[in-house]
Amino acid sequence: xxxxxxxxxxxxxxxxxxxxxxxxxxxxxxxxxxxxxxxxxxxxxxxxxxxxxxxxxxxxxxxxxxxxxxxxxxxxxxxxxxxxxxxxxxxxxxxxxxxxxxxxxxxxxxxxxxxxxxxxxxxxxxxxxxxxxxxxxxxxxxxxxxxxxxxxxxxxxxxxxxxxxxxxxxxxxxxxxxxxxxxxxxxxxxxxxxxxxxxxxxxxxxxxxxxxxxxxxxxxxxxxxxxxxxxxxxxxxxxxxxxxxxxxxxxxxxxxxxxxxxxxxxxxxxxxxxxxxxxxxxxxxxxxxxxxxxxxxxxxxxxxxxxxxxxxxxxxxxxxxxxxxxxxxxxxxxxxxxxxxxxxxxxxxxxxxxxxxxxxxxxxxxxxxxxxxxxxxxxxxxxxxxxxxxxxxxxxxxxxxxxxxxxxxxxxxxxxxxxxxxxxxxxxxxxxxxxxxxxxxxxxxxxxxxxxxxxxxxx
Numbered sequence: 001x002x003x004x005x006x007x008x009x010x011x012x013x014x015x016x017x018x019x020x021x022x023x024x025x026x027x028x029x030x031x032x033x034x035x036x037x038x039x040x041x042x043x044x045x046x047x048x049x050x051x052x053x054x055x056x057x058x059x060x061x062x063x064x065x066x067x068x069x070x071x072x073x074x075x076x077x078x079x080x081x082x083x084x085x086x087x088x089x090x091x092x093x094x095x096x097x098x099x100x101x102x103x104x105x106x107x108x109x110x111x112x113x114x115x116x117x118x119x120x121x122x123x124x125x126x127x128x129x130x131x132x133x134x135x136x137x138x139x140x141x142x143x144x145x146x147x148x149x150x151x152x153x154x155x156x157x158x159x160x161x162x163x164x165x166x167x168x169x170x171x172x173x174x175x176x177x178x179x180x181x182x183x184x185x186x187x188x189x190x191x192x193x194x195x196x197x198x199x200x201x202x203x204x205x206x207x208x209x210x211x212x213x214x215x216x217x218x219x220x221x222x223x224x225x226x227x228x229x230x231x232x233x234x235x236x237x238x239x240x241x242x243x244x245x246x247x248x249x250x251x252x253x254x255x256x257x258x259x260x261x262x263x264x265x266x267x268x269x270x271x272x273x274x275x276x277x278x279x280x281x282x283x284x285x286x287x288x289x290x291x292x293x294x295x296x297x298x299x300x301x302x303x304x305x306x307x308x309x310x311x312x313x314x315x316x317x318x319x320x321x322x323x324x325x326x327x328x329x330x331x332x333x334x335x336x337x338x339x340x341x342x343x344x345x346x347x348x349x350x351x352x353x354x355x356x357x358x359x360x361x362x363x364x365x366x367x368x369x370x371x372x373x374x375x376x377x378x379x380x381x382x383x384x385x386x387x388x389x390x391x392x393x394x395x396x397x398x399x400x401x402x403x404x405x406x407x408x409x410x411x412x413x414x415x416x417x418x419x420x421x422x423x424x425x426x427x428x429x430x431x432x433x434x435x436x437x438x439x440x441x442x443x444x445x446x447x448x449x450x451x452x453x454x455x456x457x458x459x
Contacts, residue, residue, distance in 0.1 A: 001168055003177040006138075009166045010181045013109045013136040016163040022106065022134045025084050029077055031131050034159045036073045039066060039124075042155055046120060049147035053119060054241065055286035055317075064241065065121040068398060072125050075400035075417055076132040083132070083421045091431070094439075094454075099432040104425040106134035107208070108184030113175070113198070115190045116144035116288050117244040117338075122212075123152055126187045127165070129420025135185070136164050140178055143171035144288050183207055185424060189246075192409060210413030210423055212246070213406050214336050217365040218357055219249035219393065220379060222350065223258050225369035230391070231265035234342075235273055237367070237393025239320045242285035243296075243340035247365040249393055250337055251326070253353055256346040263324055263344060267307045270320050278319045279312050286316040287339065293318070296339035299332040308340075328356070350375060354382050362386070362408030367393045386410050 021027060039046070046066055047058040056064075084104055091100040110130050114123035123141050130137050139156065141149035146169075153167040168174055175194075179201035188198045189212040202209045219238075221230055238249050254262055270278075278284050287293040293316045300309055300321055308321035318340050326332060326343035333343060347353040357366070366385035370376055376390050386406040387396050397404045397416070405414025415423050441447075441454060 001170060001174055001177075003180065006168060006174070006177045007181060009138060009162060009168070010109060010183070012163045013138065013166065017106075017108050017136050022131075022136060022164070025081050028080055028084075028132055028134055031160070031164070032073050032077055032080075032128065035124075035128070035131075035155070036070060036077075038155045038159050039070060039073075042151060045151050045154075046148075049151040050120060050145075052147040053116070053145040054244070054288060055284070056241065057283040060241070060283070060285075061120075065118055068121055069124040069128065072128045072400055072416065072420075076128055076421070079418070080132045080421070083418060084134070095431065095433070097434045097437045101430055101432070103428040103430055104133070104421070105428055107424060107426055108135060109138065110135045110185040110187060110424060111138050111140065111178060111181075111183040113140045113178070113186070113188045113190065114142060115246075116142035117241060117246065119145035119148035120152065122189045126189075126210075126415055126420065126424075129415050130185075130187070130424045131165070133421050133424035135424055137166075138178065138183070139165065139167045140175065141167070141169065143169070185209070187413075187415075187423070188212065195411070210415065211406065211411040212404075212413075212415075213364065213409070213411040214246040214338070215361055215363040215406075215410040216250040216333070216336050217247060217363040217367070217385070217388075218251060218253050219367040220353060220357075220369070221252060221254035221258065221262055222368075222370045222372065222375055223255040224371040224375070225258070226371065226391075227258060227262050227265045230369040231262065231269040232273075233392050234367075234369075235266060235269040235320070238342050239270075239274065239284075239340050240394065242287060242318070243320075244285075244288065244292075244338055245394070246338075247387075247394055247397060248338075249342070249365075249367050250363070251333065251343045251345060253345050253347060253357070255350075256348055259324075259344065259346050263306065263322065266322055266342070266344075270307055270322065274320055278308070279310060279315070279317045284317070287318060288316075290316065292339070296337070296341060299335075299337060299339070299341055301326075301330065301332065304330075304343075350378065354379065357383050362406075362410050364406045364410035365389075365396070384408060 047061045050056050050061045087102045089100050091098050112126050156167050182205045186209045192213050195211045195213050304323045306324045308319035311318040321341045323343045362384045364386045366388040368379050368390050389396050400417035403414035403419025404416045
């Protein structure tokens, strides 16, 4: 799709938005219901598309993508009527004969740019929030997951006219053409490098943005942790989707005194979950493309690999890989891994660990395994990160009751549930002033009595 066609879509959507057709709550609910039915009708095709792009099993596709989208739709169907209401707030005494309220209003035409690692979830989830808030949307799925992008296009074109929701497929050229347009809000999920380009482009029109990025999310394991359970949950979170998860534990940072025991438990958990031959496991995914396959293989140091490490370039599969005796200067610690490679590093004191984490770029997630409430309070209070879990991994993003988003270099803004509705809404602050009384003291000429009264009202 060329730039002229893209510009036409944006202009058509803006014209449609200003017909105010998307404002009534009933219109929003009908849109979400149509989307839900279409997703359910195309479930098998969605599973097959994700399997072709990423090698995921149908179970994992539903658990981590389709099911979460349907859950978000159900949540919004239930709560949008309440979210969309005006919210009355307290009126100051000086304006006692007024009504003050906040009125949620959609931004208008929004752009949603999604990544390839969870191509269905990370496209449709923000779209659900945008529609619930009353916006129109232009959706740009990733070119790296073409099969999923195609089923997304099929579903959205089945549900919506392009003047309401439009899908733009393609690669870098289409991305650049989209970012030249004036949108009312941009929601981007992807890498820091592209996120910077998005923000630069948005600045041209002073367009507000949400950036969902990533980073090296630490997994702290202290000496009080249940190591068997910690290993089981770390292995699940790290190697889900072949490690291609923005909130996957990027590395383990553990107390030196329990490192050997933890490594042994992780090896056991890897065998239990993925078998002796993970490359033959039909439920274990693959790397998205050859470029990322080569990059991840380049991060594996055979001298420090204590489990896994094998790969198959024909299938783009890399074994779940555990690396021990890693330092912060190793290659694997210089970038977000975004693959099935798990380095283990150690600390001598918790304060040292906190200080080190805070000296690095703020991660999207942080995980802590401990039996100490004091340790949990200390780490969650002193470390900067987007979100996370205590004694688990990944699951904090699987609820509509909490916002999900980054912090600092890992992003800005959040979505899911109320936070998603809030993200795609502008809240107008309005005072409804009554006409039956007009206090004269605010008008010139000012008098000494008025001065005393204004101090009384505003102190």
